[in-house]
Amino acid sequence: MNRLINAGWDPGRLNNKLYLSDKKIINMNVICSGYERRVLEQEDGELVNFLDVEVYRGDEYLGRYFVGGMAYKHHRGDLRWTANGIPKFDDASNDEAIKIVTHLALSQFDPNDLKKKVYFRLGTGSPTEEYFNNTDILRKFAEMMKIPYRVVFKHPLFKGAIIEVSIPKMYFKPEGTASLISMTHDDNLTRRKEIGDIFERGYKIIGMNIGSSTTDVAIIKPDMTFESSGFFGIDVGTSNALNLIRSELYKEYGYDIPKVKVDFMIRKYKKVSYKGQIIDLEDIKRRPFENMLALLKTKFFDQLEMKGIDPGEAGAICISGGAVMLIGEKLENFIPGVATQISLNPLFEDARGYYLEAKINELIEDRVENEIFTDVEEIVEVE
The missing domain is CATH 3.30.420.40 (ATPase, nucleotide binding domain)
Incomplete structure (x- = not known):
């Protein structure tokens, strides 16, 4: 049996978080269609910012995508966020599946081993009301994720890496x-x-x-x-407050920026300057x-x-x-x-909780497997 890597995936409205024993990855929760960009100079930076991928589910070609910060920066008007009120795992567009497998593949990227197959035991979840009201959706999504997904990294920084991701074990919990x-x-x-x-x-x-x-x-x-x-x-x-702040910035200063940038800005700065005006973000x-x-x-x-x-x-x-x-x-x-x-x-915290959920289920799986083999041994002894 293939070794399963324990991981926790927290699909947020603004950001997605991935937690493993040896690394943590956070990226914007956005995706768009990918394309061949014209790049004059060599790009450099954190790999999470260059997720330009082609994705296959089994033999089916799902398409080329920019994921996370790459999508936010280079979309052509087709940027897709997770919409409020829509269950995250009701995934007719495949967007959620693509974001998950792309980040799992990224977590296992090794410049010295560019073609590999990896297997995960994934803990994840959804908002409490979605979790209890949409159990069939979660079950169908987990079945779909058992199919191997092949992620082909297109950006030169990945050196042509191709990583096949399988998730034979997937466990859901309410976010709280x-x-x-x-x-x-x-x-x-x-x-x-x-x-x-x-x-x-x-x-x-x-x-x-x-x-x-x-x-x-x-x-x-x-x-x-x-x-x-x-x-x-x-x-x-926090969106309740961020939407009001965004409206205030536009009304008082003519500063029209998306909610995700407001969120980033007020975390990092106390004051900013816009068209010669000093904006007191704390106030x-x-x-x-x-x-x-x-x-x-x-x-x-x-x-x-x-x-x-x-x-x-x-x-x-x-x-x-x-x-x-x-x-x-x-x-x-x-x-x-x-x-x-x-x-x-x-x-x-949620992503780590999902990771611990995967670890708990690993222990349960091992115990059940050992109990099964113990029963077989006892039967043999009786015979």
């Missing part, structure tokens, strides 16, 4: 559970001591992942099982994010009340997601009287 598992466990799947202390006192732990378009919640009990009524999604995320972002947080709290506590969940039964709330990088300090004391644990790796 992935980040919570990640924040409560070490890489060797051992529960962190501070988490064990909370459970020993009989408290539950709430996990909250604040993404671009949705916030996903999960609640884990002291016996390490998830509370069934504690799975829910909230239609509030502009303050009110939109305060409003977003107030709305999130209102909807969060409404959900708890509706589901009969007492927040006082929680010993901690673990918060992750892109919002942590923007308003981390304002998330403290999210639930009054309950300890707040803020992720130290907010962008990759």
Whole structure:
């Protein structure tokens, strides 16, 4: 049997994140049709920015694509983002499959081994409401991903590499559970001591992942099982604030930029200059994010009340997601009287959780396989 590489894939609205034991990759969640570009000088930089690929599924040619930053920079008006309200894995266009296999192939690129076949055990997931409402879609997508995909890298930096990607094992989880598992466990799947202390006192732990378009919640009990009524999604995320900031920039300064650039800009700069005008980003972002947080709290506590969940039964709330990088300090004391644990790796917390999910399933697969062979040995001995 081929060795399976464990990986976690977090398909975000703005960015996709891939997590493996030895590397992490983040790239814009965009794709467009590829073409033969006219390049005068040699291009150089991080390989993730040059994903110009041809993709085959089995013997079927799917086409040529620019993926991620390459698509954002060189599209010809056909740039495609994951659209809000559409299940990520309802993949009639093949876009999601192409993004996944391209990044998996990139993770295994080796300039000294340009033609190879690689096999993955992939953990991934979708927003909580999509996960529970679209199980058939997820099942069909996993079946489709079992077919080998051949990724041909066209950019000269890849030296003609051809990598065939197979995903015989694919495991889905709701987004909220992935980040919570990640924040409560070490890489060797051992529960962190501070988490064990909370459970020993009989408290539950709430996990909250604040993404671009949705916030996903999960609640884990002291016996390490998830509370069934504690799975829910909230239609509030950083996009609520980013859209308001974008509108303000255009209204006050005539500065019209896409949401993804607003997101990048306010993370990196306190002030920027545009056509001779100094724009105070710290001031502009303050009110939109305060409003977003107030709305999130209102909807969060409404959900708890509706589901009969007492927040006082929680010993901690673990918060992750892109919002942590923007308003981390304002998330403290999210639930009054309950300890707040803020992720130290907010962008990759879900991806790491999916990676740990793959590792957990590897152990389960090994145990089942050993049990099967043990049964066979016992039968032989009886005979």
